[in-house]
Amino acid sequence: MSPRRLAITACTTASLLLALPAALAPAQTVGVTGAVNPNATGTPPGATVRALGTGNDVIFNERIATEATGQADILFVDRSALTVGPNSDLVIDEFVYSPDTGTGKLAASATKGVFRFVGGALSKNPDSVTIKTPAAIVGVRGGVIIYAMNPNGGGTLYFLYGVQASLDTPKGHKELRRRSWAIDVGADGQIGDAHAADPAALAALLALFKGTGNGGASPPPTEQGLAGLPALFIDDDIDTNQIDLRNYLRPVDAFDIFQIESLYKTRQPKHGVIIICTDCCTRNCG
Amino acid sequence: MQRREPQFRRRRRLATLGVSLALSLAAASLPAAADDTDSKRAEFLSLYQQVLKNPTNVELTLHYARLGADLGDYEASVSALERLLMYNPNLPTAEIELGLLYARLKSYAMARVYLEQAAAAPNASPEVRARAQDALTKVDRLNSPHQFAGQVELGVQYQSDANQAPGAAVPAPPGFTLPSIPLRKQSDGDVFLNAAGIYRYDLGDAESDTLEATGTLYESVFFHDSHLNLGIAELTLGPRLTLDRIGIEHATLRPYLMGTYVTLSNTSLLAGGGGGIELAKTFQWGTLARIFYEHEERGYFNSSFDPLASQLNGSVDVARLTASQPIGEASTLDLLLRYVRQNTRFNFDTNSQYRIQASYTVRYAGLLSVPGVPRPWETVLEVGHDWTPYDAANPAINPNVKRSDRSWFFGGSEFLHVNKWLAAGIGVERQITSSNIGNFSFNNTTATLSVKASF
16 A cells, blocks of 8 residues: 555544544443352453453453353443353444434344343344344344353344344244244244243243342342332233224214214205205205 | 305304314313323332342332333233242232233133132132123133124114204295295204114134124104105124234234115115225224225115106215224324215216214213213214215206215214213204305204213
8 A cells, every 4th residue: 555545544544533422432331230159250351351240341342251150240331131041152343322312233243052131222124133143143122032042052042022122043044023932043043933932931931031149139039028028010010902902893883873874864864855945955956 | 256245154164163173172181191191100120120130029010010100011911920930939919910901912722821820829819700700701702713793872862853854934036836935944852872883703814814803773753744855874894914924013904895785764775785885993002003995885765755766866975984093092083085976867866975984982971970981971072074066966956066075073972981882962063055056055953961881
């Protein structure tokens, strides 16, 4: 490269970097650990392995690893949460977030284990959250997923809520939109058919995310403490589904009844008006 | 060019005033609702910043979860409560809340897992166990492939002009051989039933497609004049297909078959059959918009009551747009635009009808509080306008004048919800119809007392 071309390239790059809005620049701190049960470690780029504790900053490009009893819950600044289960390994590859627009990108790579992702602002946008696994790239759009990797590299995607979750492999692309459904992917990238999630499998996965210790909370919350607090929903009302269904009723509108009545009643000799016209009388009948 | 009567202009001004009032009330509630949501949203975002600084603060986390649920941001509540289970895995109360959250998100298998774990938790109190079992029953009902919903309204009403006749007696014109009937408006009361139901069957595919049937039934029985008794029944049946599969989010398409049967004066009036297609989409800001097109062939039954009814045989085409916009937490603005084309055997019976209609519904707490119903009072204001021009003049009436009717209607009702399913209320509706053929003009006021059940 000639010195002149080198200078132009350098100037262009510098200009572009300066023009990049600060809010969209890759963040150094992407979030904090909301809960950690030992043993879980973090390895920031270029630094040594550290034991993760609750409330620690999580750094861009940091590698999170857990052992058999380890768990880590990462709270991102966009309100996403990524729970890393036991025996897992994951790196935050990319995190860009603009609080003003709610846009940006979150990308991670997981090589083993199990993780749960609960969407925040970023996942509301298409193609904004992707997690690379050995067999497939998992995409999340606005929701909650669990992905469990098999020792052979394959895995199962559980779609719990949201617009959709997707699997991309060299052998294909599939989207999952039905909640509490799942798709299996083989180590070779072959994607299976969507199926209802097995409740026993879901229960087993939830057990992996339940605390193996106090998660860093001292003192931890107690059942007695929670039981006395008001519920999230009045009367445990979960009938919104029923109310949604009512939106599709086809009731007779009161004014339609009047219309039908007016159209047909006026035809009846007893009540009707078909043969009489005051206007024509006024004008034509003298 | 038809001359408008001064009386019609007065009515139009009155009706315009009614429309303005209804729209003003709706508009006035918009900023208040927006302010309330904005302030909660700001508090919610501020709370999250505090959670980031102090994630193990349980009180803060619960406050954040509660506010998230209040704002409909259930993911925030889910992540907060799931974090609590990382601090302590033995929190059946948190598991119940998570089960209810996932149920609200229509993720029923996940909801069931949490609720079952709560019910089986060794440290769950009998109350917590009972609550978990109750929630499990609700979830199982919602998760059934068979879903029903409906509304039934039963009431009495008084109509000032039940036979929809002009106010004054109209003499028959000279030379007419047809019977000359004095047309006086006649008030009457009736008992009515207005019911609508929907049944959905989950086809069990990955796209959440369903088979949907709707039914509508209206029946009125008048106290004095049984000739006015009216019955309407309608059925539709067709699949509802989700359109996410082709990239249109939160949208469904429903082709359907439909049938209609109407009785008047306790005698069959018409039977119809046809089909339609509906496109429904929920937008990001909560608007549910539905576009319909329907075509129905209709046959009329001649009777001693109306020996020439079959001259109305033909078809009806309907194009309809409805939009329902939630405003804040407890009010909704509904709009309707509709075009109806009625084709009959004779041009003078063939007509088009254009309608615009708006209604505003608001729920609120009032003087009387009802346990379990935070906003027991419901006010509905509605207003609409029809224009119905006919294709040709009726030679039996006036060969030179094509009939054209205009109607304004407005009304209001007040309901008290005594529980989640039952409400009682009163309503008043006013219809003002003017026609360029005077005999078709009439005014009617309806007062209604009814009980409404929703399930």
